[in-house]
Amino acid sequence: MDTSNRIKQRMQTLGLKAVQISKLMGVSKGTVSQWVNAVSKPSGGNLVALSQVLKCDPDWLLSGKERDKPELNSGWSGSVEVWNEGDPLKEDEVELPFYTEVKLSNGNGSVVNLDNHGAKFRFSAPLLEMQGVEPENAACIVVSGSSMDPVLPDGSTTVADRGDTSIKDGKLYGIDHSGMIIVRQVFRVPGGGLRLKCYNGADYPDEIVVGESLKNVRILGRIVWYSVIL
CATH class of the missing domain: 1.10.260.40 (lambda repressor-like DNA-binding domains)
Incomplete structure (x- = not known):
């Protein structure tokens, strides 16, 4: 076969x-x-x-x-390995930080930071290498809400390549949209604008971002992996 x-x-x-x-x-x-x-x-x-x-x-x-299941510490097999904070990394593992939303002290909106002091995600180093992603450029984004159903349900974890922010039409990207972290399919539109598309198009129509509004959109990185727990 x-x-x-x-x-x-x-x-x-x-x-x-x-x-x-x-x-x-x-x-x-x-x-x-x-x-x-x-x-x-x-x-x-x-x-x-x-x-x-x-x-x-x-x-x-x-x-x-x-592949042998033990090699897929965070892969598509769906297996989960229990580990404690402080446990040493295996030779084929790296720890990835998460993007987080940080509320501004005056309450006006929020900013997006790469959290290097909070939770970490243990990930397969060979899988990053297979995707051509440098470990220092990899970071996690958690999907929130139903906008990316049914492919990326609420709570799905994605890995973004922060070294790849150039738009390739139809690819998934992590985005800082006015201080909110989202994952969207991205397409270019005439005039240098962007079309942000959700998989759940029935409830979340496409958003066209052009002109001054582009200042509110920052591409965090192309999504190279995701994990879904059903």
């Missing part, structure tokens, strides 16, 4: 069609069709995103083999 057949197998098991995968991943239907028809294979961030949509291991998609 090759990669395309494994993709089709998972699509059939989950009842997904190419157009649904296209929308969930933010890639064209033609790209998904190429994967399904063995014209090309997913790689890099697309491989990770596809494996998350298909709820399987990316190594299995490519080769039919899965």
Whole structure:
């Protein structure tokens, strides 16, 4: 069984069609069709995103083999390893800080900080390397609310590459929007503006940010990984 057949197998098991995968991943239907028809294979961030949509291991998609579960301390297997504060990191682990919203003392709005003194997220160093992310550029963002349902439900943890802030249409980005931390699909619009898209478009319509409003939007980094607990 090759990669395309494994993709089709998972699509059939989950009842997904190419157009649904296209929308969930933010890639064209033609790209998904190429994967399904063995014209090309997913790689890099697309491989990770596809494996998350298909709820399987990316190594299995490519080769039919899965990594040993102990190596996936925070990966897509859904396994959780208990550890205590102060426990030494393993050779294949790094600790990632979280972005946090900090309320201003006068009560007017908030600012976004990278919290280097609070909670940490233990993550797979090989997975960051596979994505081409330098460990010092990786940080976590927790999704709040239902705007990114059903792909990123409330409480989902994402990892952003702070070294990648250039917009690639349809990719997911962590954003500081007027002091609020959000995750959105981002598209460029004529005139240098941005379109911020939620997966839950029925309740959260697209937001077009242009002109002076762009000053209120700061791209924190491209989302390279996410974890969902159902």
